[in-house]
Structure formats: structure tokens, C-alpha cells
Amino acid sequence: MDLRFDDADEAFRSEVAAWFAANLTGEFAELVGAGGPGREHEHLEARKGWERRLGRDGWIGLGWPESDGGRGLSWERQVIFYEEYARAGAPGRVGHIGEQLLGPTLLMFGTAEQRRRFLPGILDGTSLWCQGYSEPGAGSDLAAVSTRAALRDGEWHIDGQKVWTSLATEADWCFVLARTEPESTRHRGLSYLLVPMDQPGIEVRPIIQLTGTSEFNEVFLDDARAAEADVVGEPGQGWKVAMGTLALERGVSTFGQQMGFAREFDDVLATARANGAAEDPVVADRLLDSWMELQVLRHSAVMTLGAPAGTTPGSEANVAKLMWAQWHRNLGELAIDVAGAAGAVAAGFGDGELTAAQRLYLFTRADTIYGGSNEVQRTVIAQRMLGLPRGSV
Amino acid sequence: MDVTFSTEQRDLQQVLRDVLAREDDAQLWKRLTAELGLAGISVPEEVGGAGGSTIELGIVVGELGRVLAPVPFLQTMVAGTVLARSAAGRDTGLLPDLADGRLVGGLASPGTTPPVAARTDEGLRIDGVLDHVVDGPRLDVVLTPVTVDGTAVLAAVRRDADRAETTTLPTLDQSRPLARIALHGAQATEVGDAADVARAHDLLLAAVAVESAAAARSCLDMTVEHLKVRVQFGAPIGSFQALQHRCADLAVLVEAATSTAWYALWAVGSDDEPRGGSVTAPLAKVYAAQAFRRVAGEMIQLHGGIGFTWEHPAHRYFKRATSTGLLFGGRSWARGLVSERAGLGLWATGPRDRSSDRASSR
Numbered sequence: 001m002d003l004r005f006d007d008a009d010e011a012f013r014s015e016v017a018a019w020f021a022a023n024l025t026g027e028f029a030e031l032v033g034a035g036g037p038g039r040e041h042e043h044l045e046a047r048k049g050w051e052r053r054l055g056r057d058g059w060i061g062l063g064w065p066e067s068d069g070g071r072g073l074s075w076e077r078q079v080i081f082y083e084e085y086a087r088a089g090a091p092g093r094v095g096h097i098g099e100q101l102l103g104p105t106l107l108m109f110g111t112a113e114q115r116r117r118f119l120p121g122i123l124d125g126t127s128l129w130c131q132g133y134s135e136p137g138a139g140s141d142l143a144a145v146s147t148r149a150a151l152r153d154g155e156w157h158i159d160g161q162k163v164w165t166s167l168a169t170e171a172d173w174c175f176v177l178a179r180t181e182p183e184s185t186r187h188r189g190l191s192y193l194l195v196p197m198d199q200p201g202i203e204v205r206p207i208i209q210l211t212g213t214s215e216f217n218e219v220f221l222d223d224a225r226a227a228e229a230d231v232v233g234e235p236g237q238g239w240k241v242a243m244g245t246l247a248l249e250r251g252v253s254t255f256g257q258q259m260g261f262a263r264e265f266d267d268v269l270a271t272a273r274a275n276g277a278a279e280d281p282v283v284a285d286r287l288l289d290s291w292m293e294l295q296v297l298r299h300s301a302v303m304t305l306g307a308p309a310g311t312t313p314g315s316e317a318n319v320a321k322l323m324w325a326q327w328h329r330n331l332g333e334l335a336i337d338v339a340g341a342a343g344a345v346a347a348g349f350g351d352g353e354l355t356a357a358q359r360l361y362l363f364t365r366a367d368t369i370y371g372g373s374n375e376v377q378r379t380v381i382a383q384r385m386l387g388l389p390r391g392s393v
Numbered sequence: 394m395d396v397t398f399s400t401e402q403r404d405l406q407q408v409l410r411d412v413l414a415r416e417d418d419a420q421l422w423k424r425l426t427a428e429l430g431l432a433g434i435s436v437p438e439e440v441g442g443a444g445g446s447t448i449e450l451g452i453v454v455g456e457l458g459r460v461l462a463p464v465p466f467l468q469t470m471v472a473g474t475v476l477a478r479s480a481a482g483r484d485t486g487l488l489p490d491l492a493d494g495r496l497v498g499g500l501a502s503p504g505t506t507p508p509v510a511a512r513t514d515e516g517l518r519i520d521g522v523l524d525h526v527v528d529g530p531r532l533d534v535v536l537t538p539v540t541v542d543g544t545a546v547l548a549a550v551r552r553d554a555d556r557a558e559t560t561t562l563p564t565l566d567q568s569r570p571l572a573r574i575a576l577h578g579a580q581a582t583e584v585g586d587a588a589d590v591a592r593a594h595d596l597l598l599a600a601v602a603v604e605s606a607a608a609a610r611s612c613l614d615m616t617v618e619h620l621k622v623r624v625q626f627g628a629p630i631g632s633f634q635a636l637q638h639r640c641a642d643l644a645v646l647v648e649a650a651t652s653t654a655w656y657a658l659w660a661v662g663s664d665d666e667p668r669g670g671s672v673t674a675p676l677a678k679v680y681a682a683q684a685f686r687r688v689a690g691e692m693i694q695l696h697g698g699i700g701f702t703w704e705h706p707a708h709r710y711f712k713r714a715t716s717t718g719l720l721f722g723g724r725s726w727a728r729g730l731v732s733e734r735a736g737l738g739l740w741a742t743g744p745r746d747r748s749s750d751r752a753s754s755r
Contacts, residue, residue: 284739303652306396382637391632
């Protein structure tokens, strides 16, 4: 057991930090702290430019194999990159869905031709993706997908509706889970299709959230088209492909996320000191709990991410999601309580003009729902990790 | 970075698990010390130990903690490791006997006002009471901070010294005895300075954290097994979502406590440069003891009526968990250390320090 980064890794950290110092300037200076969950609407055009800058200098696909255009870096170096990304205050990514979900899926299931066609656009930051999984009738129960696709005249014709689609207004492509075998049920007969967003058969409608802002969307597919070749894995095997993608979600980027959490905690603590809330022993107790639990999140991430593949039950992502989502929501509650009566006054009139504490408080209600609700995580942990029997629900 | 145990460490864990599965309590101390030589596992070879790290120490306390083995091992290993780390401690000549289990050692409770001592020609002379000393009635040597001329130092006192008087306390947790040791001018040896005191406490807290996390996992394992076989309403009760979700929350807690405890023990063991052990050790102890208490409490509930009986082991874990949280300095003291050492200034055991305004990122 040796839980330190070695000297070569620390040298890499300096290289990364220097790159951020040199690049998060000029046209990108305004992006410090922008974007990310709850602030996805901010500076979208500039953030797309930032993606291209990251891509130009080789900071996308760090863990991908070099043969597919990645850099083949160790998990330690990926962790360091995400930590330095957050430490520099670099903006919330808009290319992360392609980089962290679609790309790894193509690396695992895609043909050589598909990898050649789609990976370079992700790597250079020019091609943005969104995820077409959830539907009005298929939330936690993803196998209830009812969007249909049929192959006619060399094209997939797709009809249905997707929902909670992040960044659908910005994305160039969507990976869509659709039922391609008409009589099939549940997880059989689904296919994983790559669908261009800019076409007459697709309409995107933003969803106004309880924050007054919008980052999730509805996507309506009315005879939307995808090329016959743009199915990942065999037609009818889409469930296996989609599950492979979900298993890859929430990995090394956890560390950067935690760095962002630490920044948010520091802001709450600073407010509590400045306005006297920290004098209240109950608030002080909660602040200390919050700080301690944030360290626990980090130690857990170190110990589980570093475990060799195949030596664990494979539920680390579920454990991590349940932990961070609850921690973050609790921080939101703490932030609004620390604000006191000022927490009841908005930053300005009109949509979306919330204070930072209000935004944290309100948006973190989504944390325990998206990406698998707390309840879904608990069921997966109970059955897959603890081996408790499936049965009554 | 390497988060795994080595092959030798895994072997050690397996050997211990096998021994603990068949050994009766009366023979256990002798078997673990004289035959397996584990008391000095984290003591350097040149002073009679096996030359292992705090990780080996953690493996031993974890395995013993899983079964609540009633042997004063944690205390003895920590005492030996503490003495081995200071020059004065090595000079006492106690180490070879601690390392092979002929002497039982341990630390007095942290977090209390240290007794006062005076320097004499023979060493230190201590006046004061050491209360709630864990494994106290079995200890031959007690390490305790004392105040000499207003400065904290670490002292080693023999419990059979003249003018040292031990009172055995009846305990909630019957697997771990406690004593009050009154020192009325008892002779002692100075074995370290204030920094050694802090390091001794950090090692103790991190070791206790690993023990608690391992015991909590044991509670969870037993509970999950019970839920798989106990049938009510025509189904194993573990198939009910209400119980599955509670077990999932416990599993998350156990994973988190385990990771944090091992991080702390690794960090206090790598003292070539600071690794955050001074913050993580008290943090891990508080977190793991609390997790252990919650899991053991749920173990009683999820076993139903049988969990409330004397015959079932659940109450022994619950009492160990509770005592662990209350002892070793208790919760408030440890939280105060975290707040102070992290520069948070939120929860001080003494006057609150509002000048420290360090950022806490990382």
C-alpha cells in the first residue's frame, strides 16, 4: 500500500497546472467558474471554444488508447488532470458526454470504421454529444424504452420522445436507445443508434427547472433518421451496449468534482464566518460534519479507483454516486441555512437570478435523482454488491 | 499509487482468520504472541520486532476486531510502535518484551488533562489519575502524556510500580476491560516529547478506526446472511426493498469507513513527510466508530427479536461500538482536533481560534 502520487506524476501535475495558467486567459478568462451542473446555461459559445482549445493541446481522451488517438495515461494522471482542471476553476465541460460516455462505448463496442469516424471529433473538441436514454415512461426503469426505430431504404427511421437530455440544444449528435424489434419487450430488441441532431425530424424543447434555468431538454423524434451503419453493436443488442456505457460513468472525474465541492464548501464556510452563522454551535457542527465527510469522499475515491479491475464487486460507482449526491444536497441545505434571512432574497428580478447559495440549494435536489436516483443505487448495491435476493419490491 | 495489500499481507490476514476461527479465547494471547510473534509486527527488527509497517498492524487489529477477540493486542502493538519511533523509547529496554508479548503495553486515554510530573534523579515522578484506561487491568506498561514544568512529554510507567494503584472498572463492553490507575508519586521514564505524544495518539486513533471499520463490516456480513435465510411472508426478508435499502446505506457507510481508516493508518505510518495523518487519524476514528455503532444498532434491529437476546453476538458488537466511540478521547475531543488541525476554527476544545482562516480545499 502506497497512497502517494510518485515524482513523475507530480511533475505531470506541474505541467498540467502550467497549461491552465497559460490558457485560461484572454478570451477564456471569463469562463473561470462558469458552467457545470446548475450553471449549464452560462457562456455556451465560449465554452465550446474552450473544448476546442482542450482538444488542440491533447487534453481530451487522456485514458484512451494511443491507437485510437488518446494518450493512454494511467488513472493517477487522469485524476491529476481533473484535480488541476478544478483547481484552476476551468469551466464546466460541454464535451464530457462524448468523451466520457460515447467515446468509451465506441472503444468497447464500436467497429474500426465507427471509431475512425467519430472519435477524432470528440478528441479535437469539435463534435458534441448528448445521451438519448430516458423517456417519459422510462426513467429509473430504462428497459421500458418505447422510442421505436425501423430500417427502411438504408436508413433508420426513429419515432418517440427522450427527456432529461443534457446539452441537447448544443449537441451535434445523440446516442439513442430505441426499440428496433417491434414485438420485443424490456431489454431485448433495443438498438444503440447514433443520430445527428441537425435534421428536420428532431425538435428540442428546453425544460425550465425549479431553478428557473434550463439544462435538461425534451427531444422529440418524428421520423428522425440515422444511417444504417450507425448502430453500435449488433441491432437488438443495444441494452448490453448501453449498460456498458453506464458502467463507465463516474470514474476518474470524481476527483475534479470533489475539488469543486471543496471550493463550494469554502464559500459556505467563509459566509458562515462573515455573517456570524458559524457562532451557532449547531451550524458549526454541521459545517464540521460536511468538511469531514468531504475528506471521506476523497479517501473512498482513492481506495476504490485504485483497486485493480476485477477484484471488486463492481458497484463502486453506485456507492460513490449515493455518497456524493447526498453530501452535495446536504451542503445545499447548509448553504441556505448559513445565509439566514438573506437566503430568502433573490439576487435579482427575473428568471434564473439566484444567489450562489440558492442555486446550490435548489439544484442539488437534482443530484439525488439524475444519473440513477438514490433509490436505484440502493437497489443495485443491495442486490449486486451484497447479494440480497431479487423479489418483492 | 498502490491501494492493495501485498501477497505477504494477504497471507497474514488469512493465517489470522484461520487461527481466530478455531482458537478458544484462553489460548489466544499465547498463540498470537509466542507462536505467531504478532505483538511486535510493526516494531523494527533491530529492537526485537518483525519490521512491518502500520499496514501489518492494521491487518492484525482488523482481524481481531472482526471477532471482538478479547486480547490487549491493539494497545500493545501501538505502545511498541510508539516506543520504537522515539530514541528515548528505544533506550527503555522495554521493546523486546513488548514485541514478543511478555509485556503488555498500552496508551492512557487521550483527550484528558495529563497528570503533572516532576523530574528527579531516577526519572519522572507522577501525581494524578489515569481514568478509563483501555485494557488497563492487563497492562504492564502504560504510556501517558504528563506535564513537566508546563510542557507535555510522554512517560512510561509500570503498573506494578510503587505508589501506582489500579482499580478495575466494570464495563459495558465485556470484551475490553477498563481501569482507573492512580499515581501517587509513582516513578516513570520519560520516553518522548510533545510531538511523540501527538504521534502516539494519531497512531492509536487510526488503529482504532481500522478495528472499528473491520468490526462494522463483520456486523454487516452477518446481517446480510441472516436476511438471506430468514423467511417471513413466504420470502427471504432480504428480498424486501425496505430492508435492502437500509443494508445498502450500511454498505456505503462500511466502505467509506474502511477507506478512510486505511488512509489514516497509511498516512500516520509514512512519517517521512506529512501525509495528512494528523487530520485524518482523529477524523477516521470519529467516522468509523460512528459507522460501527450505526451498523451494530441496525444489526440488532434487522435480526428482530433474536438480535435482542444475550445469546446472539449483536449486543457484543453494539457495546464494543458504543464504548469505542466514547473512549480513546471521545467524539468531541477528536472533532476538536480535526477542526483545529484543518484550520477550520469551528469546534475547539479550548478557546475558539478565529484567526486561523486557512482555505480547506483539497
